[in-house]
Amino acid sequence: MTTPDFLWYQSRQTLKLGDVCRYTIKYTTTDPPHEMYVRIKNLENTSLRAVNLFNGPIVLYCHVVPCQFNHSRRYVAQDPTHNREVCFRNTVKPGQTFNVRLVLNDNSLLAHNANGSRTYQWECQVMSQIVINTHSTLTFLMMVGSELENMQRISRSVLTSLTKGDFAPPDHEHDRHEWGKSYRRGLDVVLEQTDDLWPPAPTQSDKPVHLVIVTHGIFSNLTADMLYLRDRLMATTTENLVVDGFRGNAGHTEKGIHRLGVGVSNFVAQRIAQLEKAGGVESISFVGHSLGGPVQLYALKHLLSVHGTDYFSRRHIRLRHFVCLASPMLGVLSEMSLWISWFLDLGTLGKTGRDLTLSKKLPHYVRHLGQPKRDSFRPLLETLPDEPVQTLLRSFESRTVYANAVNDGIVPLRTSALLYLDWEALGDVTAIQKQEANTNAGSTGVVPTENDGASQHAPGKLPEATNASGHELGEVPAEEPANMKKYNNFLASAFGNDNSEQGNGESDSPKLSRNKLRRFRKYALISAKGSDTLESDSEASEDGRNGTSLSLESGRPLHIPPKASTVESALNSLLCPIPSENYITNPESRTPVIFHDKYYHFNNIPAHENTRTKGIKKLFRYTDWKIEKQAIIAQKYHARDLSWRKVLVYLPPDAHNNIVVRRRFANGYGWGVIDHLTGEIFGTQIKAKM
Secondary structure (H helix, E strand, C coil), rough: CCCCCEEEEEEEEECCCCCEEEEEEEEEEECCCCCEEEEEEEEECCCHHEEEEEHHCCEEEEEEEEEECCCCCCCCCEEEECEEECCEEEEEEEEEEEECCCCCCCEEEEEEEECCCCCEEEEEEEEEEEEEEEEHHHHHHHHECCCCCHHHHCCCCCHHHHHHCCCCCHHHHHHHCCCCCCCCCCCCEEEHHHHHHCCCCCCCCCEEECCCCCCCCCCCCCCCCCCHHHHHHHHHHCCCCCEEEECCCCCCCCCCCHHHHHHHHHHHHHHHHHHHHHCEEEEEEEEEEEEEHHHHHHHHHHHHHCCCCCCCHCCCCEEEEEEEECCCCCCCCCCHHHHHHHHHHCCHHHHHHHHHHHCCCCCCCCCCCCCCCCCCCHHHHHEEEECCHHHHHHHHHHEEEEEEECCCCCCCCHHHHHECCCCHHCCCCCHHCCCCCCCCCCCCHCCCCCCCCCCCCCCCCCCCCCCEEEEEEEEECCCCHHHHHHHHHHHHHHHHHHHHHCCCCCCCCCCCHHHHHHHHHHHCCCCCCCCCCCCCCCCCCCCCCCCCCCHHHHHHCCCCCCCCCHHHHHHHHHCCCCHHHHHHHHHHHHHCCCEEEEEEEEHHHCCCCCCCCCCHHHHHHHHHHHHHHHHHHHHHHHHCCCCCCECCCCCCCCHHHHCCCCCCCCCCCHHHHHHHHHHHHHCCCCCCCC
């Protein structure tokens, strides 16, 4: 069958969980056509929309971007009222389509050629949004052509054609077209699929590599959900990187941290063995999002148990960076209500739910390799930071946790920030006022409201002092005193009314209700002073600690974030707010996301008095018991010579997925977090080394 003149290219692909298709469209011409279109259609039956929750859902994420788009630079469309040029859609449901007009202008211009022609380029990316079912498939059609109406006509269903009275060609004739072939002179379309986007070999195969292991979270996958992180790591470093991870956990994240961690452990050992046959592995780093944090740590524990505690030193592999993004390192017990915790204990999320609620293990005769007998019944997360993990963590050059201050009820602030924080410094506006005149400061210490405009530093141009806490809480750009108002607005919206309710030296102060007084005392016990430098610079007592817990009589305010809602966060993950056009195209309009960046040392962490709550007392002191359980675990992570860099971020909902930019544009609010991670942690601008 002769291909219609208006149809230049077509591709039909079937995706499973975690699959991605990236089309690079290049068009070289001396006489640009009047119109050029991309059309993507979800070919699944429209009846599947009603059963989305059982399979995935069976929807697509799509975006089409000109080659000159860069989120760190201002982007100006030629005619934004008719075509925004940067187009995306988070949910293309069965039977729905995504149509984009390609504009040939300076934004899409790739090169001027010697023969007088010009080459234009766009990136078109299609992702599967299937979440749970590893067997479900999703088929879509991608077309490039010059007449959108005719492209719509030949891709319609029979029912739609009957309704419109405009019959499409029969399916058997349409299928005779050769898929993946360009029918237009000058048009070149390159398709990269999942394996192409995650190549196992380094760019320089004869040189030692820096292996970065990426681990995804619950109801997530590696190849699609962590793709943006991989792309940014590869784009912002000059090292010989290999960014990879274990794909076998996708669709099985309810199986428990032990099973997930063992899979990652075996994968790491296999990848190191493969790379050692070529140029070798010079260093290794780990980045985990959500459940991926404890999973990657368990994988390291299992690796040492199987291959010996000197596994990395024997191979002369440097341990570089250990990074967790919104990871429940202490479980999710403290922010959950008793009823939600009870449902998780019953196995609503399988063994993973029991692990996260710090439930005791069920009796069994077979112990995991290297596990003492008494640990067989203790919660997994409680035994995870024991030896040899503590010694291993000390060997990493840097240890960093990123935590959502608000809008994350899935992994709340206390567990993702390892409990101990400088609660005073979170809202120390007076300290910002003192340094308002410094014009060289970055915007990380200023956190205005979402509607206010503020300058955000570009990648590769990070401020000299990115710390934003205590009396050195970042420095406000001097151009506008209004930044103080923006920061106050942020504190009011993010931390609620607790900022204005301070202790005044009287325990029976009428300004503090009984509940707020109880909450104040609870947070005062887990308050710790952060440091601007990696080295501890304070004098410690005989036990190695300098005693930084607060009392109500000190008169110093604690800025306590509101309690996150698990149900609301779950709904936000399905109906998340989408970044506006102004946010995407104008970096000056974005709210700086990082407002607290400090190092926390052992001697600044208050000692924990272990007062175990047992038996029937747990019902009456359930809140105290939850904090007690997490404090025991947190103390192990803050052992002697274990310092952590804690970066707190302020993101709109869905903050839990935004922090890792699960989808490039739909979760674009997290761009600043990934820029900080790639520039400050993996980039060349690290101020100090552990």
